[in-house]
Amino acid sequence: MVVGEISQERNLIIIGGGPGGYSAAIRAAQLGLSVTLIEQDEMGGVCLNEGCIPSKVYTHAAAKRSEISHLQELGIESTENLFDFKKLSTYKAKVIHQLRSGVESLCKVNKIEIIRGKATFLAVDKIGVEKGHQFDIFEFDQVIIATGSSPILPTTMKVKGKRTLFPHELFKLEEIPEHLIVRGQDYIALEAASSFASLGAKVSVVIDNKEGFPFDESINKELNRLFKKRKINVHKEMEHLSTNEAEDQISITFLTEKQVEEEIRGSHLFVSGTRKPNVDCLGISRFGIEQTDEGFIKIDGNMQSSIPSIYAIGDVTEGPMLAVKAIKQGKAAAAFIAGEKTEVDLTFLPTVAHTTPPIVSVGLTEQRARDMALPIRVSQFALGSNGYATITGKKDGFIKVISDSTTEIIQGIHMIGEGAVEMSGSFVQLLEMAAKEEDIKFPNYAHPGFNEGLLEVVEGLIGQAIHTAPVKKKGL
Known part of the structure; x- marks a missing residue:
């Protein structure tokens, strides 16, 4: 091993090139900081190369395969219902390569220095990077740990x-x-x-x-x-x-x-299964940084650890192990280091499953609201009653809304059905702004479209959904 005799000085170092890491790097560069990103494997991290993106290639293929019978109804015939798994694997590799190249290009145009190698802390302001027989030492002002997590049995x-x-x-x-x-x-x-x-x-x-x-x-x-x-x-x-x-x-x-x-x-x-944060190999425990019993790095609202020069984001911190969390935290940490005020609130972090059909859940469930003894009213609109769902053959599922019956503030939105993932951003926004029922009923909705289901379900809270049969009263 060749050890560099002189430490190299850097402003901001980010360890890990996954969604959180490269988002933090780009945002920091946009705000005028000099950024060095260290990645020991491929840019994009596990999410892009082995997790989120590959899995969504498969769920996308599965969703398309489920449409075959409907396509035949539309007159689009296929003489053989064949499926070539090797072609799917080839397509997956193509998508990963394209996206990874895009991330690398973005880092380049933002003048982010990328160093390949394994990082280890030597002090609270110094790390060593090992690559083969080369070992370089870097002193830094701040560092963001974005090394992700690994599955365990x-x-x-x-x-x-x-x-x-x-x-x-x-x-x-x-x-x-x-x-x-x-x-x-x-x-x-x-x-x-x-x-x-x-x-x-x-x-x-x-x-x-x-x-x-x-x-x-x-x-x-x-x-x-x-x-x-x-x-x-x-x-x-x-x-x-x-x-x-x-x-x-x-x-x-x-x-x-x-x-x-x-x-x-x-x-x-x-x-x-469960996952553990990738922190053991960093050597941070010997400097007294505060961690949970499971090894997660404790952070404050600015993603700053108990050691002021060290920040942490994503799976190495407590909370849901989701790319969306890492990205949000990465941008916020970079902004704070650049001198801006930031805030990360994960209260309305959506739960999303790209199943067939997809699922989205935001805010309180009905059971949770009842356990909290909240005064609520609940409405559910079946997608089978939606015109566009009938056209597309995507009639499975529904949208459900939980509302506070006193304030009329929306408490939770849950959907299983086509369009759920695309509509999830609107669901989150409605809850973040403490939207009332009227805020959803007032706008105009494209017709025909899955989005009309949101209007119908909210109108259904007071029995006014147009495409839902009225509930029969007892005795009538």
Whole structure:
């Protein structure tokens, strides 16, 4: 190893080139700071190269495959219902390359210095970067840690075989699994189950708890119905006992709620599981930086750690491990370092699942609102009553709204159905601005369109939805 004899001085160093890291770098450069970004692997991080983007390629393909029967109704005929998995893999690689090249180009035009290598803290204002036999030392004014997280096995699983797959491994398979067992109920697990079922795999979902999916109970009920319709088997309240892996299959033994042992056999096991922050390799603990018992770096509202020169964003901090959080925190940290006032409020962070159809949940669920003893009224509008949903053949799902019956302020919006992801930004904005029912009813909505469902569901709060039959009163 060759060690640089002289420390090189830098203004702002960002460790990690994922969505949070490169967003922080670009925003800092826009605000006039000199920025150095250190990445030991590929720009874009796990999200772009192994996680968010690859998974959405598969969910997009699954959604398109589900449209085949409707296309035939439209007169668009296909003599053979063929699917080439290798072409999908090629397309995935193409998309990743294009997006990664775009990130690298953006960093270049913003005059961001990119250094390849593994970073380690030598002091609270100094890091070393190792690449092969080269080791350089950098002194900095501020540093932002954006190194992300890594998956770990559930505590009930001790050994990971080649047929047990983490999220970044599932979308590298070279063929469709014969029978994919999905363990988990978060959005990653649901996307995996939904997409691979559409692409031709047999899928079983295994969930530890009794409640099942993590959404509003109406969404959970609809998702159960749709999974059953698509022959996706869902096993709830299953206590994991053991996992046995052979050359050609994997089997999992569970204890059911009735205390009966049950074995599920498949070709592959997908574990969305838990994740740990990538901080151990940085060597920050020896400088007394405050961390949680799980290793997450504690930060204040400006993303600043207990050591003033060190900031942290994304998965290395507490809270949801989502790219949207990392991006928001990255921009805010950069702005604060540049001398601007910033604020990050994750209260209305949307929960999004790119299933078929997609799911979005923002704000309070009905059950949570009732547990809080809030005076609420609830409305639900079925997409089957929407004209554009009928045209497109996307009639599954609904929009649900929870409103405070006293103030008429919207408390939660939940949707399962086509257009949910695209409409999620509007849902978040409405909750952020403490919108009232009238704020949704007043504007004009394009017709025909999925967006009309939002108007209908809010009008339904007082029984005035045009395309919903009135509720029959008892005794009439």
